[in-house]
Amino acid sequence: xxxxxxxxxxxxxxxxxxxxxxxxxxxxxxxxxxxxxxxxxxxxxxxxxxxxxxxxxxxxxxxxxxxxxxxxxxxxxxxxxxxxxxxxxxxxxxxxxxxxxxxxxxxxxxxxxxxxxxxxxxxxxxxxxxxxxxxxxxxxxxxxxxxxxxxxxxxxxxxxxxxxxxxxxxxxxxxxxxxxxxxxxxxxxxxxxxxxxxxxxxxxxxxxxxxxxxxxxxxxxxxxxxxxxxxxxxxxxxxxxxxxxxxxxxxxxxxxxxxxxxxxxxxxxxxxxxxxxxxxxxxxxxxxxxxxxxxxxxxxxxxxxxxxxxxxxxxxxxxxxxxxxxxxxxxxxxxxxxxxxxxxxxxxxxxxxxxxxxxxxxxxxxx
Numbered sequence: 001x002x003x004x005x006x007x008x009x010x011x012x013x014x015x016x017x018x019x020x021x022x023x024x025x026x027x028x029x030x031x032x033x034x035x036x037x038x039x040x041x042x043x044x045x046x047x048x049x050x051x052x053x054x055x056x057x058x059x060x061x062x063x064x065x066x067x068x069x070x071x072x073x074x075x076x077x078x079x080x081x082x083x084x085x086x087x088x089x090x091x092x093x094x095x096x097x098x099x100x101x102x103x104x105x106x107x108x109x110x111x112x113x114x115x116x117x118x119x120x121x122x123x124x125x126x127x128x129x130x131x132x133x134x135x136x137x138x139x140x141x142x143x144x145x146x147x148x149x150x151x152x153x154x155x156x157x158x159x160x161x162x163x164x165x166x167x168x169x170x171x172x173x174x175x176x177x178x179x180x181x182x183x184x185x186x187x188x189x190x191x192x193x194x195x196x197x198x199x200x201x202x203x204x205x206x207x208x209x210x211x212x213x214x215x216x217x218x219x220x221x222x223x224x225x226x227x228x229x230x231x232x233x234x235x236x237x238x239x240x241x242x243x244x245x246x247x248x249x250x251x252x253x254x255x256x257x258x259x260x261x262x263x264x265x266x267x268x269x270x271x272x273x274x275x276x277x278x279x280x281x282x283x284x285x286x287x288x289x290x291x292x293x294x295x296x297x298x299x300x301x302x303x304x305x306x307x308x309x310x311x312x313x314x315x316x317x318x319x320x321x322x323x324x325x326x327x328x329x330x331x332x333x334x335x336x337x338x339x340x341x342x343x344x345x346x347x348x349x350x351x352x353x354x355x356x357x358x359x360x361x362x363x364x365x366x367x
Contacts, residue, residue, distance in 0.1 A: 094117065097121075341360060
């Protein structure tokens with residue numbers, strides 16, 4: 001897909017969802033050693049942050065003289081950043097948050113994010129905070145999901161503009177290559193190899209920046225424990241074929257089919273739950289939905305249907321949404337057994353990944 005077309009699809013996804021040290025692991029979170037990793041997270045006591053702190057972020061040096069106090073979180077293509085700040089108890093450091101969460105797999109997250117200040121940070125036509133508003137708010141740190149959040153052509157403040165105004169900027173490391181003109185090979189590899197571990201990397205580095213390393217380690221350990229518990233429960237069981245589809249995002253498909261996601265963190269979550277993506281990919285496959293046709297969807301092996309919810313209004317229509325797909329594709333094993341579950345933000349990089357793993361595992365391998 002052409003980069004502009006890809007961005008348009010992701011913007012539609014973000015709009016729907018919202019109206020709803022750097023580096024990342026590439027391993028299978030459901031594989032051997034996950035339990036040991038969680039234990040190690042607990043046993044190693046994190047050090048305190050020493051300021052000034054300089055980190056490399058997308059090839060740029062960023063220096064913090066202390067914990068940021070006026071943070072602007074851009075909308076971007078995620079809600080994982082603001083959710084991480086909430087879990088780390090950093091709400092008082094947020095000057096303005098542009099990431100809207102109106103549906104979440106974490107029962108408490110919608111209410112917690114709703115409490116955060118927005119600073120009057122309205123989106124522009126490209127669904128994020130325009131440059132003039134960012135500069136007017138005078139944050140000391142601007143956080144973006146992806147490098148495209150600092151693209152002047154989209155009306156956003158560049159990292160250079162922000163630096164001239166004495167404002168630090170930071171991109172979630174997994175998104176450094178996304179939206180970058182000439183990403184480094186290292187940044188591209190981090191994006192291509194994204195997994196649940198990418199969520200943990202962002203939590204840990206945010207902990208370092210704010211001198212909350214112990215809290216970050218505790219959050220990661222809890223999330224890892226939950227995923228390890230699932231892994232232990234499903235050990236030795238046959239993997240089920242899982243289709244992750246968002247009916248409410250049919251606008252992303254030229255064929256009016258539900259948006260279907262594969263590769264990257266999607267496949268990692270499904271593997272951690274004891275499944276295999278019905279459309280597996282060795283790296284993020286954003287072209288899948290736009291290229292998918294009804295014949296390919298009909299011929300897919302689907303043991304478990306995972307319905308992605310992008311709007312709270314869909315909660316009351318889950319049975320109807322499942323029924324429609326089962327009727328359209330009666331040949332699926334999932335249609336014959338009526339096996340389905342739902343996820344929302346847990347399918348995307350962010351701290352609610354553990355919820356998605358648990359929900360998919362419960363459907364694929366009921367206790």
